Amino acid sequence: MKTDIKNKEDIKILVDAFYQKIRTDATIGYLFTEVAAVNWEKHLPIMYDFWDNILFYTGNFDGNPMMKHRALNQKSSLTKSHFKHWTKLWKNTVDDLFEGQKASEIKIRANNISKAMISKVIEVRKETF
Numbered sequence: 001m002k003t004d005i006k007n008k009e010d011i012k013i014l015v016d017a018f019y020q021k022i023r024t025d026a027t028i029g030y031l032f033t034e035v036a037a038v039n040w041e042k043h044l045p046i047m048y049d050f051w052d053n054i055l056f057y058t059g060n061f062d063g064n065p066m067m068k069h070r071a072l073n074q075k076s077s078l079t080k081s082h083f084k085h086w087t088k089l090w091k092n093t094v095d096d097l098f099e100g101q102k103a104s105e106i107k108i109r110a111n112n113i114s115k116a117m118i119s120k121v122i123e124v125r126k127e128t129f
Contacts, residue, residue, distance in 0.1 A: 004100025008052045014106075015047045018093040027085045035076040054109050055102055065113075069121045080118050087114040 005011065019040070022032050032038045046063060053061035072078065090110045094103050 002097065002099040002103075005055060005094075005098050005102040005106060008048060008056075008058075010098065011051045011055065012048050014093060014097055015044060015051060017097060018090060019044065019047070021089055021093060025085075025089065028082050028089075031072065031076060031078070031082065036072055051106065054113075055106050066117070066120055069117055073121050078117075078121055080122060083114045083118050083122075087111055 003010075005014065019032075023029055046061075049058075049061040050063065050065070052058050069078065087110055091107045094107050094110075
């Protein structure tokens with residue numbers, strides 16, 4: 001039986017499972033493995049803190065995801081379909097592992113983050129050309 005997301009340990013389980021899928025994903029995996037060439041040992045702890053802060057308001061994340069995605073967009077154009085696919089993978093991973101109020105909340109928050117990225121990364125690109 002699935003439980004809700006209760007703490008940072010659950011966040012780690014979720015984030016690890018999600019990025020295992022991302023690494024081999026045919027649609028967006030290359031953005032992480034080839035374009036961004038993610039250093040997973042460095043990136044995963046940042047993602048643990050990011051989602052822990054998003055869900056539990058821990059204040060332990062200090063970064064600028066928007067700027068990171070704008071820089072990535074300069075290397076390889078990001079599209080709405082990239083972000084929509086990311087959101088679908090995230091939601092599916094949450095559903096595979098958890099259920100409950102926090103699980104629902106983290107899916108909503110991810111969807112909102114994805115929409116913000118589309119607006120502030122892709123739409124901004126259109127204005128510059």
